[in-house]
Amino acid sequence: MTELPARAQVVIVGGGVIGASVAYHLTKLGWTDVLLLEQGTLSCGTTWHAAGLVGPLRASESGTRLVQYSADLYQSLEAETGLATGYRNVGGVIVARTEDRMVQLRRTAASATAYDMDCELVSPDRAHELWPAMRVDDLLGAIWLPGDGKVNPSDVTQSLAKGARMHGARITERVRVTDFTVEDGPAGRRVTGVVTDRGTVEAEVVVNCAGQWAKALGDLVGVPVPLHSAEHFYVVTEAIDGVHPDLPIMRDPDGWTYFKEETGGLVVGGFEPEAKPWRSPDDLPYPFEFQLLPEDWEHFSVLMDQALLRIPALEETGIRKFYNGPESFTPDNQFLLGEAPGLRGFFVGAGFNSVGIASAGGAGRALAEWIVAGEPQDDLVAVDVRRFAPLHADNGWLRSRVAEVLGLHYAVPWPNRELESARPQRVSPVHDRVAAAGALFGTRMGWERPNVFGPAGASLDYAWRKPDWLAWSAAEQRACRGDVAVFDQTSFSKHVVAGPDALAGLQWICAADVDVPVGHCVYTPFLNARGTYEADLTVTRTGTHAFLLVSSSATTVRDLDWLARHGVPARDATEEYAVLGVMGPRSRALLTGLSEDDWSEEGFPFATSREVLVAGVSLRATRMTYVGEVGWELMVPVADAGAVYDAIVAGGATNAGYYAIESLRLEKGYRAFGRELTPDYGPVEAGLVFATALKGGKDFLGRAALEAHRTALAGGGPRRRLVSLVVESPAPMLWGGELLLRDGAPVGQVTSAAWGETVGSCVGLGYLRHDGPVTSDWLAAGGFEVDVAGERYAVRASLRAPLS
Numbered sequence: 001m002t003e004l005p006a007r008a009q010v011v012i013v014g015g016g017v018i019g020a021s022v023a024y025h026l027t028k029l030g031w032t033d034v035l036l037l038e039q040g041t042l043s044c045g046t047t048w049h050a051a052g053l054v055g056p057l058r059a060s061e062s063g064t065r066l067v068q069y070s071a072d073l074y075q076s077l078e079a080e081t082g083l084a085t086g087y088r089n090v091g092g093v094i095v096a097r098t099e100d101r102m103v104q105l106r107r108t109a110a111s112a113t114a115y116d117m118d119c120e121l122v123s124p125d126r127a128h129e130l131w132p133a134m135r136v137d138d139l140l141g142a143i144w145l146p147g148d149g150k151v152n153p154s155d156v157t158q159s160l161a162k163g164a165r166m167h168g169a170r171i172t173e174r175v176r177v178t179d180f181t182v183e184d185g186p187a188g189r190r191v192t193g194v195v196t197d198r199g200t201v202e203a204e205v206v207v208n209c210a211g212q213w214a215k216a217l218g219d220l221v222g223v224p225v226p227l228h229s230a231e232h233f234y235v236v237t238e239a240i241d242g243v244h245p246d247l248p249i250m251r252d253p254d255g256w257t258y259f260k261e262e263t264g265g266l267v268v269g270g271f272e273p274e275a276k277p278w279r280s281p282d283d284l285p286y287p288f289e290f291q292l293l294p295e296d297w298e299h300f301s302v303l304m305d306q307a308l309l310r311i312p313a314l315e316e317t318g319i320r321k322f323y324n325g326p327e328s329f330t331p332d333n334q335f336l337l338g339e340a341p342g343l344r345g346f347f348v349g350a351g352f353n354s355v356g357i358a359s360a361g362g363a364g365r366a367l368a369e370w371i372v373a374g375e376p377q378d379d380l381v382a383v384d385v386r387r388f389a390p391l392h393a394d395n396g397w398l399r400s401r402v403a404e405v406l407g408l409h410y411a412v413p414w415p416n417r418e419l420e421s422a423r424p425q426r427v428s429p430v431h432d433r434v435a436a437a438g439a440l441f442g443t444r445m446g447w448e449r450p451n452v453f454g455p456a457g458a459s460l461d462y463a464w465r466k467p468d469w470l471a472w473s474a475a476e477q478r479a480c481r482g483d484v485a486v487f488d489q490t491s492f493s494k495h496v497v498a499g500p501d502a503l504a505g506l507q508w509i510c511a512a513d514v515d516v517p518v519g520h521c522v523y524t525p526f527l528n529a530r531g532t533y534e535a536d537l538t539v540t541r542t543g544t545h546a547f548l549l550v551s552s553s554a555t556t557v558r559d560l561d562w563l564a565r566h567g568v569p570a571r572d573a574t575e576e577y578a579v580l581g582v583m584g585p586r587s588r589a590l591l592t593g594l595s596e597d598d599w600s601e602e603g604f605p606f607a608t609s610r611e612v613l614v615a616g617v618s619l620r621a622t623r624m625t626y627v628g629e630v631g632w633e634l635m636v637p638v639a640d641a642g643a644v645y646d647a648i649v650a651g652g653a654t655n656a657g658y659y660a661i662e663s664l665r666l667e668k669g670y671r672a673f674g675r676e677l678t679p680d681y682g683p684v685e686a687g688l689v690f691a692t693a694l695k696g697g698k699d700f701l702g703r704a705a706l707e708a709h710r711t712a713l714a715g716g717g718p719r720r721r722l723v724s725l726v727v728e729s730p731a732p733m734l735w736g737g738e739l740l741l742r743d744g745a746p747v748g749q750v751t752s753a754a755w756g757e758t759v760g761s762c763v764g765l766g767y768l769r770h771d772g773p774v775t776s777d778w779l780a781a782g783g784f785e786v787d788v789a790g791e792r793y794a795v796r797a798s799l800r801a802p803l804s
Contacts, residue, residue, distance in 0.1 A: 002172050007202035009033035010371065011194050012209055013177045013217060015040075016047040017157045017356060018349045019209035021364025023164035023171070029372045032168030035201065036161075037194070039176040040289035043157040045211045046356065048290055049325035051234060051269055053249055053260060054149040054358045055092055057112055057119065059413070059737075061749070062379040062680065064115050070361030074151050081166065083159040085151050090248050090261075092148030093131050095124075095310075096140050097254040100412050103464045105143045106790040110739035112145075113787075114749045120144045121790070131250050132242050133266075134310050148249050150260055153357050160364075176286070180206060180221050182343065188564060190344040191221065205371055207347045212328040214336075214350035215281035215393070223340040224393035225385070227351035228402040229278040229326040231293055233300045234269025236262055238318040240311075253410035255306030265320060266311070270303040271354070271409035277399045278326045293324040329353050329402040331392055331419075333409065337367055338376070338385045341561035347371060348385045354409070375528050379680040386558040391446055397422045414462035415735035416442075416451075416659075424448045428490035429578050429641040437655045439488075440469065444553040447491035450657035452476065464789065466733045469659070470755055477663050477757035479654035480627055484584035486645070486653040487661060489633065491553035492579050493537075495560060495570040498546040505568035506539060506547060511683070511692040511700050514539045514547065521607045521624055523691055525683065526562055527702030531709055532682045535559050536673040538624055540609045548573075548609075548620075550633075552673055566701070578641035582648055583631030590651040591621075591632065599632075615647035627661060628668030628803060663754040666763045669724045669801025675736070675751045676722055676765050684710050685718045685767065687799065713773075721774035724801045725750065725764040727786060728794040734762040739787040740795070742768070750786065759802050768797065775799075 010026060012019045015038025023036045038044070054074065056067040074087040096102045105121065112119030120143065127142035128134065161171055179195035181202075193202040208214050208225065218225035247261040257270035276299055279285075297304075300322075308314050330336060330351040340346045349367045352359055369377040381387070392398075400422040408417075418441075424431075425446035435441075439450035440460050451460065452469045453476065461468045479485045497506060506514050512524035518541050526535035537551035537559070549570070551559050556574055563570045582591060588599045597612040598604060609622035617640040621632045636644050649655070671677050671686060683689045683706060694706060713719070727734065734753035739746060753764030768774050776799055785792040796802075 004172060004175065004196065004199050004201055005035060005170070007193070008035035009203070010035070010205040010207065011201055011203040012036040012207040013194065014038065014209035014211055014214070015042040015161070015171065015173065016045050016209065016211050017043065017153060017160070017360040018211070018352065018364060019207070020157045020160035020164065021360045022207055022209060022349055022367050023169045024160040025365045025368035026371065027164050027167030027169050029368055031372060034164065034169040036164070036169060036171045037175045037177060037196065038171070038173045040287060041173045042161055042171070043154040044289040046325065046327050047153050047157055049292065049323050050153040050357045051258070051260065051267055052151045052153050052357050053258065054087070054151055055145065055249070056147050057108065057115070057117055057145060060382065061115055063382070064117070066362030066366065067358050069365060070358055071147065071149055073361040074149070074156055077156070077159045077163065081159045081162040083155065083162050085156045085159050087149055087151045088245065089147070089149045090246050091130070092145040092249040092251065093127055093142050094145070094251045094253065095127055095142040097138055099140065100464065101254055102140050103789045104412055105141065107737065109143055110787045110790070111737060111749070113746050114739045118146045130248055133240060133313055134250065135312055150249060151357060156357065156360070177217065180346070182221055187567070188344060189342060191346040205345045205347065207349060207367070207371070209349045211350060212281065212326060213284055214328070214348065216284065218340070218348065219282065219393070221343055221346065223343055223346055223348070224388055224390045225336060225348055225350060226388045226392040226398060227328040227330050227336065228281060228395070228398040229284070229328050230402055230406050231276045231278050231296070231324050232327045232354060233296070233303065234267055234323050235300070235319050236267055236321045236323070237265040237314065238320055239264035240266060240313050240317055252306065252310050255310055256410045257303055257307050257310065259307070259311070265317070268304070268307045268314070270306070271406055272299070272302050273407045273411070275403045275406035277403050280395045280399070282395065293326060295322045295324060327354055329406050331388070331398065331401045331405065333405045334383050335359060335363065336385045337363060337380055337383045338370060341386050341557050344565070376679060379678045381674050381678060384558065386561055387554065389445060389557050391425060397425070416460070416467070417462060418442045418460060428488055429638045430488055430490070430645040433642065433645055434488050434655060439655070439657065442658065444491055445556055447553055449491050449553070450488055450655070452657040452659045453655045464733065466755070473657070473659040473663065474755065474757040476654060476656035476660035480584045480629055480656055480660060480664060481758050482585065484582065484586040484590050484653045485656040485660070486648045487581035487583065487656050489579040489581045492574070493551040493553060493556040493559055494573045494577060494635070495549040495551070495563070496546070496573050497549060497563070497568060497570045498543070499569070500545055502545050502547055502568070505566070507698060507700065509563070509566045509568060509701050510539060511702060511706070513693040513696060513698050514541065516541050518543060519608055519610050521609050521622060525677065525688070525691065527682065527700070527706065528679065529702060529705060531702040531705030532679045533673065533677040534562055534679065536671065536677045540622060542609070555673065576638060577635045578638055580634045580636060580641070580645060580648060581631060582634060582653060583625060583627050583629045585630060586652070587629070587631045590648065590653060593651060594647050615644050617644050619644065626670055627664035628670070659754070662752070663756055663763070666752060666754050666765060667756045667758055667801065667803040669765065669804060671722070671765065672752060681720070681767070682706055682709060684713065685720045686722050718774060719771070720767050720769045722765055722767050723774070723779065723797045723799060725753070725766055725786070726759055726796045726802050727762045728796065730761040732762060732788045732791070732793050734764055734786065734788065736764065740766050740768065741785045741787065741792070742782040756802065763802055
């Protein structure tokens with residue numbers, strides 16, 4: 001039996017494809033003191049029974065690049081290690097039975113164009129030529145993806161592991177991790193090693209790649225790893241005439257099924273609409289190596305019935321093997337990557353939602369780069385483990401949510417879909433009141449938030465066209481632009497930073513100058529060392545040594561972690577206060593009628609904040625807006641929120657929701673973190689250099705990189721630049737993600753879009769790319785269009801917002 005070392009720089013827990021990839025990429029980056037521990041043998045958990053599909057085209061550019069790298073790696077790995085991965089570039093066909101699915105495929109094809117990937121819309125007859133065994137008489141069309149491939153999961157794992165060993169990593173099997181050692185220090189809690197059934201190993205970094213066991217391991221040290229196993233089914237058939245090793249992968253999402261060749265037969269699998277969660281994450285069996293769960297033909301029948309419909313030959317084909325293997329899924333169908341908040345040196349790479357093989361190469365590289373550099377080197381916001389809070393780690397909640405998430409794997413990906421299970425988690429103190437007023441809710445960070453207000457009995461509808469709720473949102477927009485509206489924005493993240501070192505700490509991590517008089521607010525980003533975005537927020541100075549930070553709902557954990565890791569202690573005050581946004585030209589008159597304080601332009605100017613009395617309640621009013629109208633954000637103690645809300649509504653304010661906010665902010669060109677502002681872009685590209693202290697002498701995190709970027713582009717302008725967009729025609733509905741063209745050539749993508757009632761058509765923001773500077777003259781000289789599911793519409797592109 002191999003003896004464990006007393007210490008290693010990095011210990012990776014889990015010998016599936018993810019753990020092997022992280023080990024491989026760490027050694028490629030020069031970190032060779034790497035120890036990988038596997039409780040069984042390599043690939044024995046979920047990896048070995050994965051289907052092995054590698055489809056590079058994803059919903060985002062960052063996700064697409066990640067899987068593209070995986071495909072390239074799997075093709076080249078044998079030359080390096082001598083072990084084949086079984087990779088075959090066979091292409092893929094995705095078919096559509098409905099018009100809604102065809103719209104999705106047309107949008108997918110446009111995204112492929114934006115990412116410079118091959119993708120072709122094809123007829124049912126052409127789809128049949130590519131995949132002769134299927135029936136096509138009920139299809140409307142398909143897309144052909146030449147870049148799709150397939151791989152042998154166990155072979156990939158072994159090849160990655162050999163590559164890691166070749167560069168110095170040690171891999172030890174039959175070692176079970178039972179705990180971790182942790183110590184408290186000046187910078188907070190830090191992991192210091194792993195405890196195993198064969199002794200303790202000291203470590204500077206621990207990487208939790210334990211698959212469906214990852215949550216239980218995280219629970220040992222208080223690290224939320226929100227995932228839950230579900231049963232995933234497929235069968236392997238006997239040989240079928242015409243099925244050969246180079247047969248493309250075929251997906252029939254309207255039938256919830258996928259197909260690929262295996263030894264002359266077919267793998268027939270899918271994602272049934274009503275999924276079957278497995279055991280709780282803290283009740284998984286051990287040992288569990290190369291094992292399957294009992295066959296469940298009754299549950300599988302919904303998939304098999306659809307497979308028989310698509311491939312008639314299956315009626316007369318035998319089944320070689322029924323596979324029912326558990327796989328872990330997350331609450332939002334995105335995997336978990338990154339350093340855990342609150343425990344330095346503890347990284348997570350888990351929860352891959354049945355796309356672990358496709359993602360492993362890129363995810364392993366991204367996590368290794370994060371470990372070595374100390375921060376992500378690409379936009380990983382969508383998969384960052386910090387997007388979840390401890391409340392998301394409840395096993396009962398996860399069981400309910402994961403059943404829904406798996407069932408939506410092949411559903412039409414409506415742009416405004418709200419998950420329905422395990423709600424509500426968190427509600428504002430005026431929740432019952434806004435519900436009674438007709439609110440139709442969405443969720444963010446567990447909070448129930450009004451999206452739009454509808455008539456009695458209404459519900460959110462999903463469509464690519466203009467939805468039914470658009471008329472209700474348009475009325476809310478008109479109220480805000482022309483009168484006064486009230487928004488329940490309680491879900492805002494609210495953090496208090498106080499103490500003698502508060503100013504110095506914030507001056508370093510805030511790119512803008514926050515050394516302002518008490519009662520003044522500053523709009524600022526947090527930038528990383530590369531000069532790109534990590535957060536977008538407002539900072540209000542509430543005292544000589546006290547500040548209030550207000551950020552988006554989704555980034556509570558991320559923002560607090562960023563502050564902590566840069567030595568700025570903060571207190572989360574999110575649940576202590578409701579936030580009521582009172583916005584519109586009549587907001588001043590309304591609030592004056594409820595208060596004896598001075599709400600005049602001179603007495604309460606923009607970007608100031610103070611304690612006031614409204615309807616007899618002491619609260620903080622901040623003159624700030626995300627909708628571009630005069631207005632105030634009222635931060636109200638939870639116990640008093642109902643009284644203040646009632647007074648505002650009695651004063652004539654119209655209830656309005658987050659759909660209206662989205663439209664209003666885009667008419668004004670206001671950016672959003674996670675869409676326009678990401679770790680892939682900085683203030684130069686975003687057109688927000690003015691919101692930094694670059695012109696002054698203040699140093700701040702990311703300043704050097706931002707200065708170098710601006711200097712490098714001096715006289716030339718950014719090669720990617722965010723612009724405002726207005727569609728010339730009121731006919732189409734844009735949702736974001738659409739392809740942008742200049743004189744017929746692809747130049748970018750829409751990042752955010754919505755109906756702009758004041759403008760009278762859809763408005764949006766999008767990044768354009770150009771070999772030269774993106775200037776007003778260049779924009780004026782081009783003919784811009786947006787591709788809306790294959791139809792092109794003229795758009796006006798400008799560096800100025802339509803309602804600036």
